[in-house]
Structures are given as structure tokens and as C-alpha cells.
Amino acid sequence: YWFHPHMGLQLDRALYAPLVIDERDEPGAYDVDQVVVLDDWLDGIGTTPEQTFDGLTSMGMGDGSGGMGGMDHGGMGGMDGSAGMGGMGMFRSDLLGGDAGDVDYPMHLINGRPSSDRPTIEVPAGGRARLRFVNAGSDTAYRVALGGHRMTVTHSDGFPVEPVEVDALLIGMGERYDVLVTPADGAWPLVALAEGKDLTATAVVRTAGSTAAAPPADARPAELDGRLLAYADLRATDAVRLDTRDADVSEKIELSGSMMPYSWAFDGAAFPDRPPIPIRQGQRVRLAFENTTSMWHPIHLHGHTFRVGADAAGPRKDTVNVLPGETVTVEFDADNPGQWMTHCHNTYHLERGMAMVMSYVP
Ligand SMILES: [Cu+2]
Structure with a gap:
């Protein structure tokens, strides 16, 4: 789980934290328990969330010239949509059925860190990791995959499901999934593709003692286009x-x-x-x-x-x-x-x- 405010745009300033509730009789056996929080970020490097919201709400109002009236006020940085706004059908995704998002985020994060400073998740050699994905983003669905591996989904929004093996997960804002993975020896890219926005957040999953070179920071593992979890794949446990x-x-x-x-x-x-x-x-x-x-x-x-x-x-x-x-x-x-x-x-x-x-x- 995760907890967060519903006041204004505070959520887009990362006012949130994960909350893990351990079952008394947790049946899962794993060596590493790692929360993986995904987030879209613009505050301080683009417009503020409030400026972004003002820009979105002023679209189609104002003087009506070309339907873009009202976008010329301060803080929006012009008419090209480059300053935080990605409206006007700029982001498209077949997986999301069309319009993927409203906001053009310059950066995407895993556990608060951009790809240039990506976190490493260390797993004992031969060990199994439980990854707890949380999409804490405000306007971005993430397609998530671990290069070279499949993931076994065990929980949807904190509730157990019959284990199902997939290559990738599409996670909407607010959704959580828990998965199990047993990484092969080496260093593997954990990639969250901002769906329809063509940017990624990344982490490295490394087995202890491995001296393998880290995967490139812009890696796009083939698993992202592999078998994607669908709601129809999920069956609650008895x-x-x-x-x-x-x-x-x-x-x-x-x-x-x-x-x-x-x-x-x-x-x-x-x-x-x-x-x-x-x-x-x-x-x-x-x-x-x-x-x-x-x-x-x-x-x-x-x-x-x-x-x-x-x-x-x-x-x-x-x-x-x-x-x-x-x-x-x-x-x-x-x-x-x-x-x-x-x-x-x-x-x-x-x-x-x-x-x-x-x-x-x-
Ligand atoms: Cu909505």
C-alpha cells in the first residue's frame, strides 16, 4: 500500500510513502523485499504542478483563437507544450486506448532517483526477490519489465492472486503489484517505460558478487513488448x-x-x-x-x-x-x-x- 494526501497537487510533489503490511502467515518465501516506487517528476525542473494545472485548465478558454487562447500567460513557456503540458493528444498509447496523459514530465523516477543516479537492488546469488511496485505518479502509466527475466505476479493492490508469469506489467497511477523474480547471476535492467511518453525510469538488479557491467541507462529490454499482464489473467486466491x-x-x-x-x-x-x-x-x-x-x-x-x-x-x-x-x-x-x-x-x-x-x- 501507500499513503498520500488528496489536497491540491501535493501528490505531484512526492508527499507520499509506501506502507507494507506483513501477513502473519505470509506464504511467500523470498530473500529480498524491495519496494519499487515509480513517479513522474517536473517540480523544480519544469513548471510547478500548479503552473501545469493552470496551463491545462486555461486551454480552450481565453480568447478562443485557434482553440489555444489563454495559454499565453506567465509560467507556461510558450505555445509548444514543452513546459509541462502534454495535452492535445500529444501522448498516445494503444495499450491505454488512445490518449496516454496530459502532462509532459521531463523526468521519471524509481524510488526518487532519475536514471542518471539509478538505484541498485542487490539480490543474493540464486536468491529470490519480492518487488512491490507502487505507481505514485500523477499522470503516467508505467510499463515495467526486468531485462532477461519473467516476473511472477503474486498480489494486486495488496491482495493475493494465483501466481501468474508475465514479461511486463502496465501499472496505472495508484495501482500496486507484487512480483517474485529469481535473477540469474549478473546485472539486469529494471525498466519502467512511461507509457506513451517514450521516457524511462530505471534501476539495476544485481546479484551479490557479480562483476557484470551495469546495463546501459537507456536500456529498453525486449520483455517490455512481451507478454503483458491483463486483468483477465488475474484470479484472486480462494x-x-x-x-x-x-x-x-x-x-x-x-x-x-x-x-x-x-x-x-x-x-x-x-x-x-x-x-x-x-x-x-x-x-x-x-x-x-x-x-x-x-x-x-x-x-x-x-x-x-x-x-x-x-x-x-x-x-x-x-x-x-x-x-x-x-x-x-x-x-x-x-x-x-x-x-x-x-x-x-x-x-x-x-x-x-x-x-x-x-x-x-x-
Ligand atoms: Cu482521470
């Missing part, structure tokens, strides 16, 4: 499955909005205007997120871990990527009374109001 039963509350929520004007919301109503969904303790709740926008959204629910899809074996998660044109259905049991947000985990979409409340009522 112990954490959510049984199938009729929903007491069933709501469709439209993911709505556009780049111009820069407007993101649920059902066309930015927070707090979308009415809360009332739920009662003990109810089964089904939410269908229908994405009618041209951009993907990682949708996150607070206070609960839902099941993705209608199958009892669907993975337990709390964040799910919904691609353009897709409808993703999730279910959860109302077992944690309170007022809980569900929101898009794109920090800039959230700041624009892509959030609403699940409200427990008596």
Missing part, C-alpha cells in the same frame, strides 16, 4: 474471493470530460456536485464505470477493496484502469461505514473534480 450475489445497490457512473476545456467529472458533475451514492452496511454494491472520454482513467475507491468483474475469481483491487469506450464493473461489500471517496487517480483529473462520495446511511 481465501480472498468475493462470492457472487445479487447487488443491493447498482449504479452506473459515467467517466466524463475532455481536454478542451480541461474538465473531468463523474456523470458530468465535478466534485461535489455529483450526488453521493447512499449505501447501507451489509449491502452488496455494484458500480459500472463507463468511460465516454477519449482518455483512460485509473479509478480508485477508498475504504474498500472491490472485485473486478462479475466472476467470483476476479482479482481484488482498489484501483482499476478504465480505457476509453470501456465499461468496467466492480463489486464490493459495504463493510466499513463512513463517507468514502471514489476518484480518478490522475492527480490533475482529481483536482478538476473527478471525484464523488460513497455515503453510508442508517
Whole structure:
């Protein structure tokens, strides 16, 4: 897990930390336990997050000349989109169904470090490492692979899944995956490709005592284009499955909005205007997120871990990527009374109001 604020754009200034909860009877056997936090970075080397947000929200407003009015105010560094903004369909990804992101980050980080100062993860020779990936980015999905190796996925958003072997993972903002790897002797590139943005964050996985040369800092291992984990590959373990039963509350929520004007919301109503969904303790709740926008959204629910899809074996998660044109259905049991947000985990979409409340009522 990880914890972080939902106040303004603080998340894009790295106000967050990982949180690892060890199971009392953790069945996994591994020699190294390493959190791998992925992040997109611009503060101090590009525009500030606030300037970036102002630039995005001023698109399509102003004088309307060529649809770019309003972009000429201070801090945006001109009209070429090079100063933090990557809107206007600049970033494309087939894996994300179209528009990959809104913000042009100059740098991508693993555990707070750029590729020029990349971290090394040391694993005993012949040993097994558990890597806990967290995408703490604000506007970037990462495609992650370890050169020369496959990874065995064991957990989705903190919940166990039946182990599945893949070459690469696509991780949306807010998503977490745990994987096991047993590196062969040597030094291997762990690469997080900023999906659709053509930049990488990297680390080196090195076996103890290996004198192998470090892989190039700009390595793009073939595994990035190998077998990619799909949600359909993930099956919750028996112990954490959510049984199938009729929903007491069933709501469709439209993911709505556009780049111009820069407007993101649920059902066309930015927070707090979308009415809360009332739920009662003990109810089964089904939410269908229908994405009618041209951009993907990682949708996150607070206070609960839902099941993705209608199958009892669907993975337990709390964040799910919904691609353009897709409808993703999730279910959860109302077992944690309170007022809980569900929101898009794109920090800039959230700041624009892509959030609403699940409200427990008596
Ligand atoms: Cu979004």
C-alpha cells in the first residue's frame, strides 16, 4: 500500500510513502523485499504542478483563437507544450486506448532517483526477490519489465492472486503489484517505460558478487513488448474471493470530460456536485464505470477493496484502469461505514473534480 494526501497537487510533489503490511502467515518465501516506487517528476525542473494545472485548465478558454487562447500567460513557456503540458493528444498509447496523459514530465523516477543516479537492488546469488511496485505518479502509466527475466505476479493492490508469469506489467497511477523474480547471476535492467511518453525510469538488479557491467541507462529490454499482464489473467486466491450475489445497490457512473476545456467529472458533475451514492452496511454494491472520454482513467475507491468483474475469481483491487469506450464493473461489500471517496487517480483529473462520495446511511 501507500499513503498520500488528496489536497491540491501535493501528490505531484512526492508527499507520499509506501506502507507494507506483513501477513502473519505470509506464504511467500523470498530473500529480498524491495519496494519499487515509480513517479513522474517536473517540480523544480519544469513548471510547478500548479503552473501545469493552470496551463491545462486555461486551454480552450481565453480568447478562443485557434482553440489555444489563454495559454499565453506567465509560467507556461510558450505555445509548444514543452513546459509541462502534454495535452492535445500529444501522448498516445494503444495499450491505454488512445490518449496516454496530459502532462509532459521531463523526468521519471524509481524510488526518487532519475536514471542518471539509478538505484541498485542487490539480490543474493540464486536468491529470490519480492518487488512491490507502487505507481505514485500523477499522470503516467508505467510499463515495467526486468531485462532477461519473467516476473511472477503474486498480489494486486495488496491482495493475493494465483501466481501468474508475465514479461511486463502496465501499472496505472495508484495501482500496486507484487512480483517474485529469481535473477540469474549478473546485472539486469529494471525498466519502467512511461507509457506513451517514450521516457524511462530505471534501476539495476544485481546479484551479490557479480562483476557484470551495469546495463546501459537507456536500456529498453525486449520483455517490455512481451507478454503483458491483463486483468483477465488475474484470479484472486480462494481465501480472498468475493462470492457472487445479487447487488443491493447498482449504479452506473459515467467517466466524463475532455481536454478542451480541461474538465473531468463523474456523470458530468465535478466534485461535489455529483450526488453521493447512499449505501447501507451489509449491502452488496455494484458500480459500472463507463468511460465516454477519449482518455483512460485509473479509478480508485477508498475504504474498500472491490472485485473486478462479475466472476467470483476476479482479482481484488482498489484501483482499476478504465480505457476509453470501456465499461468496467466492480463489486464490493459495504463493510466499513463512513463517507468514502471514489476518484480518478490522475492527480490533475482529481483536482478538476473527478471525484464523488460513497455515503453510508442508517
Ligand atoms: Cu482521470
